[in-house]
Amino acid sequence: MKMTGAQILCEGLVREGVEVIFGILGGAVLPLYDTLPQYPQLRHILVRHEQGAAHAADGYARATGKVGVCMATSGPGATNLVTGIANAYLDSSPIVAITGQVATPFIGKDAFQEIDITGITLPITKHNYLALDAGSLAKTVKEAFYLARSGRPGPVLIDLPRDVQMEQAEFHYPSRVDLPGYKPTLQGHPAQIKKAVKLINEARQPLIIAGRGVIISSAHNELKELAETAQIPVVTTLLGIGCFPESHALSYGMLGMHGMAYANMAVNAADVIIAIGMRFDDRATAKVSAFAPHARIIHIDIDPAEIGKNVRVDVPIVGDVKMVLNALNKLTISAEHVDWIEQIDGWRREHPSTEIRDSEGLLPQFVIRKIYEVTQGEAIIVTGVGQNQMWAAQHYWYNKPNSLISSGGLGTMGFGLPAAMGAKVGCPEDTVWLIDGDGSFQMTIQELATIVQDNIGVKIAIIHNSYLGMVRQWQELFYGRRYVATPLSSPDFVKVAEAYGISALRVKSREEVVPAIEQAMAEQGPFLIDFVVEPEENVYPMVSPGAALTELLEEPGKEEAIWRKRNTP
Amino acid sequence: MAETKHTLVALVEDKPGVLNRMASMLRRRGFNIESIAVGRSEVPHLSRMTIVVGGTTALVEQVRKQLDKVIDAVKVSDISGDDIIARELALIKVKATSSTRSEIMQVVDIFRANIVDVASDSVTVEVTGDEEKVDSLLGLLGGFGIREIVRTGRIAMVRGSSGPLVVEERLSDTRNKRQKTA
Numbered sequence: 001m002k003m004t005g006a007q008i009l010c011e012g013l014v015r016e017g018v019e020v021i022f023g024i025l026g027g028a029v030l031p032l033y034d035t036l037p038q039y040p041q042l043r044h045i046l047v048r049h050e051q052g053a054a055h056a057a058d059g060y061a062r063a064t065g066k067v068g069v070c071m072a073t074s075g076p077g078a079t080n081l082v083t084g085i086a087n088a089y090l091d092s093s094p095i096v097a098i099t100g101q102v103a104t105p106f107i108g109k110d111a112f113q114e115i116d117i118t119g120i121t122l123p124i125t126k127h128n129y130l131a132l133d134a135g136s137l138a139k140t141v142k143e144a145f146y147l148a149r150s151g152r153p154g155p156v157l158i159d160l161p162r163d164v165q166m167e168q169a170e171f172h173y174p175s176r177v178d179l180p181g182y183k184p185t186l187q188g189h190p191a192q193i194k195k196a197v198k199l200i201n202e203a204r205q206p207l208i209i210a211g212r213g214v215i216i217s218s219a220h221n222e223l224k225e226l227a228e229t230a231q232i233p234v235v236t237t238l239l240g241i242g243c244f245p246e247s248h249a250l251s252y253g254m255l256g257m258h259g260m261a262y263a264n265m266a267v268n269a270a271d272v273i274i275a276i277g278m279r280f281d282d283r284a285t286a287k288v289s290a291f292a293p294h295a296r297i298i299h300i301d302i303d304p305a306e307i308g309k310n311v312r313v314d315v316p317i318v319g320d321v322k323m324v325l326n327a328l329n330k331l332t333i334s335a336e337h338v339d340w341i342e343q344i345d346g347w348r349r350e351h352p353s354t355e356i357r358d359s360e361g362l363l364p365q366f367v368i369r370k371i372y373e374v375t376q377g378e379a380i381i382v383t384g385v386g387q388n389q390m391w392a393a394q395h396y397w398y399n400k401p402n403s404l405i406s407s408g409g410l411g412t413m414g415f416g417l418p419a420a421m422g423a424k425v426g427c428p429e430d431t432v433w434l435i436d437g438d439g440s441f442q443m444t445i446q447e448l449a450t451i452v453q454d455n456i457g458v459k460i461a462i463i464h465n466s467y468l469g470m471v472r473q474w475q476e477l478f479y480g481r482r483y484v485a486t487p488l489s490s491p492d493f494v495k496v497a498e499a500y501g502i503s504a505l506r507v508k509s510r511e512e513v514v515p516a517i518e519q520a521m522a523e524q525g526p527f528l529i530d531f532v533v534e535p536e537e538n539v540y541p542m543v544s545p546g547a548a549l550t551e552l553l554e555e556p557g558k559e560e561a562i563w564r565k566r567n568t569p
Numbered sequence: 570m571a572e573t574k575h576t577l578v579a580l581v582e583d584k585p586g587v588l589n590r591m592a593s594m595l596r597r598r599g600f601n602i603e604s605i606a607v608g609r610s611e612v613p614h615l616s617r618m619t620i621v622v623g624g625t626t627a628l629v630e631q632v633r634k635q636l637d638k639v640i641d642a643v644k645v646s647d648i649s650g651d652d653i654i655a656r657e658l659a660l661i662k663v664k665a666t667s668s669t670r671s672e673i674m675q676v677v678d679i680f681r682a683n684i685v686d687v688a689s690d691s692v693t694v695e696v697t698g699d700e701e702k703v704d705s706l707l708g709l710l711g712g713f714g715i716r717e718i719v720r721t722g723r724i725a726m727v728r729g730s731s732g733p734l735v736v737e738e739r740l741s742d743t744r745n746k747r748q749k750t751a
Contacts, residue, residue, distance in 0.1 A: 122590060123597045127640040130586075147640065181582060181643040305634035308627070 005134035006035035006165040009098070009158075012141030013042055015173055018069050020045060020060065020425055021098075022053040022418075026073025028100030028113060031165040045425065045454050048446035050077050052418035054084020055444070057095040059419030061088070062405045063380055064426035065218070067148050068095040074102055075113030078159075079120065083412060085155045086124040090409025091239060092212065094153035096144050097121075103163040104132060118159050126154030132161070134169035139177075146177045151184030152303040153216060184302055188319035188327055195315045196274070196298045197331040203272035205294075205340045206232045209255060209284075212239035212408075213277015213301060213321045215401040220244065222325035223276065230335045233344055235263040237278045239408040242398040247377075252344060253353070256284040257543045258390040261351035264541075264549040266344045270295045277301060277321045280310040281409065290548035300324045351554060353541050354394055361534040364388070364463045367513055368395040371433055371461060374517040379431040380405065380423050384416035384440025386470035388463040390539040392435040414443030420458045421451055431459065431521065438464040438490045448500040451526045459520045460528040462493055465535045473538045477553070478545075497528040504528040574603065575629040575649045576725045579618040580610060582641040590639050591618065600624060600632050604657075604722025615643060619724045648727050655725040659703045660685070661694045664714035673713055680706045691716055699723075 003011065009032065013021070020043045025033040036044055047053045050072040057068030072081050078099040088095045101107065102114040118128045127147050129140045137160075144156040200206060214223050220243050227234050227250050234244045235255045244251055253260035255267055264286075267273070273295040278284070285291040288311060296314040299307055300321055307316040317324050356365045368391050371379070381396055382405040383389040389406055398404050405423055407415035420434040441462055451458055463469075472486040497504035503523055507516045507530065520527035540555035581587045588607055595602055603621040610617040620636075622629060629647055636645045665673055665687075673692055677684055682696035696706050700723065707718070 118586070119589075122593050179640060182640050303638070305631065305638055307634075309631055 001171055002168045003171040004031070004035065004165065005131070005137055005160065005167050005169065006032040007038070008134055008137045008169065008171050009141060009160065009165075010035055010039045010042060011171060012138055012145075012173060013069065014039060016141070016145040017066065019043060021069045021071050022047050022056040022060075022422065023071030024050055024053060024073065024077060026077050026100065026113070028074035028102060028162050029071065029077075029160075029165070031162060032071075032098075032100065032160070045450065047418065047450050049444065050080030051083050051414065052421070052444055052447045052450065054081045054095065054097060055087065055412070055415050055418035056422035056425070057097070058084060058088045058091075058093045058415075059382060059405055059422030060426040061093050061095055061422075062419075063402055063423035063430075065402070066094075066426070067145055068093070068422060069098065070095060071098045073100045073113065074117070075115045078115055078117040082120060082124070083410075085121055085157065087407050087410040087412045087415060088155040089124045089126070091407065092153050092216065093155070094148040095155045096148050097155060097157040099157065099159050100165075101130070101159045101161040104161045105163075107161065118157065121157050124155070125157050126152075128157040128159070130159045130161075131164055134164050134167040137164070137169070138171060138173050142174050143177050143179060147179075147182065151182070184320075185304070185318045186302075186320040186323050188300070188317040188324035190327075192315055192317045193324065193327045193331065196317060196328060199272050199296055199298060199315060200230055200232075200274065200328070200332055201335065204337070205270050206230065206272040206274065206337065207266050207270035207295070208232050208234045209237065209267070209273060209275045209278055210234055210240045210243050211237040211276065211278025212243070214240060214243035215277075217277060217302075217321035218401070219277070219322035219325050220401050222322055222329060224248075225329050226274075226325055226332060229329065230332050231337045231341065232274070233266060233341060235259070235266060237281070237284050237408075238393055238406060240278060241393060242401050242403045245399040246397040247399055250341075252348070254393055255549070257286060258394065258539050258541065259284075259549075260348075260353040260394075261541045261552050261554060262344055262347035262353065264543070264552065265347045265351075267292050268294075268548075268550045269343070273297045275299045276325070279303075279306045282310070285311065286543045286549040287547055351541075353554070356395070357555070359534065362508060362510060362513070362531065364391050364465070364531070364533045364537055365395045366510060367461065367463065367507075367531045367533065368392055368435060370513045371435070371517055372396045374514060374521060375431055375433065379403070379433045380427060382406070382416055382420035382423055382432060382434045384434075384436035385411045385413045386437045386440055386468070387465070387473065387537075387539050388435050388437040388440065388469075390470075391463070394539075413437075413440040416440055417444050417447045417458070417460070420460075421447060421456050424456045424458050425454075432457075434458055434460045436460065436462055437469060438462055438466065438493075439468045439488050442490065445496070448497065448502060452501045455525055457523075457525045460526065462528070462530050464490065464493065464530050464532050465537065466490070467535060469537075470539070472536070473542075476536070476538070477542075493528060493530040502526050502528050504530065506530045506532065508532045572623055572625055573649070574621055574623050575626075575647055576653065576655065576723060577620040577622065577629070577633060577636070577645055577647050578725060579620060579636060579645040580612075580643045581607075581616050581618055581639075582643065583609065583614050583616045584641055587616070587641045588618075590641060591620070591636060594635055594639055595620070595622065595632065598632050598635055606722045606724045619722070621723050648725060652728045653725050654728055655699050655723050656697055657700060657703060657721050657723050658695070658697050659707075659718060659720040661696065661707065661710055661718050662691050662716040663694060663710045664690060664716060665692045666690065669713050673710065676706070676709050682706060
């Protein structure tokens, strides 16, 4: 059957199970948008800025495990997607971005709204396509979705010229892809698995560091089996949070720059580390030369290029996390590490990193803990980037995969609201809370209009400290308290929310916190709470940049903190 | 670890932009390309690239894996440790007068190079060989005055039957496997 390029694309989207597209139209995608009504199963959500479309697709992908789709016109529409695509690339999030392009005769002529988006996105996509004829478009769409979701997932972009959208071609959707250059290794090498088992069985102080790869591979049960059988404590990366229940006795929270003190100490003391679906990011390892000095390292990852990239590895296993863990679990014998676990528990007692001190003022940690309590730990939490993100990682406890959605690799302020929107669209039955900072929130605040227009019931908690707080914290600790360009004024968020048509409250005291959260939960649609918190609260523990994981700054004692506040200009 | 020159051979899909994808990956990971040469291979729709980069073995292994991740790259091997045949071609335009021409021809003969063009005041020499041979010929011709040089960069192949065949067998292996699983 003959179809237009636009129809071929839509047919492909339907066949790939797409249910929602986040986008903004424009001149170069008009034929495509004109075709959308023929496909009512493709819900289009009009965002207010293309960056929001890419983040929403990313949030949708992370919450559902499916491929998120965003769409934009050529030129500025396409370039506005770039931050969102880069964010998805660094966090291995499967999205397909579709951009309009000027008609093929105009390509290379600097035509109106022409930009080389495939060139621009070359280093931030897993792969990209400039579709030059409608006849091969079906194959391109098939490949794009296959690449986005398989192996190490990532963003794929299809640039679709206006004339190709209108060109007629025979439609045939391929049943399989033929990509000779793409063959992810799924099964771990048996010899390497044997070596790993030997190391694990000989270990006296083993530790698992689990990352987002566990979530992507849906390997949380296999991870639990390994940890429980061999009695191995588990710490996670920021993006690995939720891959192992944080209520589990063997869970020791997040490692890294703002990780739990005891998690970092465990890494430091471990004799065998099993790193699963993580990539030894510098925020997780701190000073690499001092990372896990006593440990032999087993690294399981689907991406061979991650092995040995940042740290030396003793037993590399390239493969799908779930398959490799299954193979490991068949061979790992049960063990006890009573002394080792007791040692880490001792560190946890001495360095209770998630304890919240008493304070007359409203502490951000307290707000987040109350959101945890009221939602009973069942919500999907989406964060901005900065202090709000670290507190949300530390003070909410996550027991399900995909329950924390956060921008890890790129650290994109403004990720929160659109990503929360995408998560809620993907999981309408779940409660979705956005925990954002006043700075981060203002970077994509315009998406409030989107959640109203499409009635997307995101609950928003702004941790409002009137600073670009994380940067202020660095200025306080490492730049002699010179607060350059970090004091931040904001509009009245309650009035802003109301202007958009969203119910909102301002909370300034501890007593108001729980009732406000309860009111937000009772509301059908979106709700915003402006939590005005202690302005100069810091995130602790903290590993100074360039320091080793164990060189921690911990929260100063209450008296010391008061002294410090009084004695500083 | 010592930095050495590494020769990578890549079998890539013959598609627009593939050279850009490979070069962009090298640039992004901070590698300087000493030379890159590309042309059709014995397999239809596939090209073979020879890339010379400098770096420690561990770093080059990292970049090899990154290049292998380029979807259009079918296979990337570091053949530096293998017994290889490496060649490049250079065209050298040398100033020549009636008095120097015969001397130039003698040098060219010793290097088993060829004179491919003669003008009233210059000759153009074509030479094939490894970089050292080309460099030493250039050194000798330098005395006559060099007008213009163009070099292809290295192309390389593993000696014996092992090199390119292995790539092909692996390729057909994965194709067969994919057909079975599909």
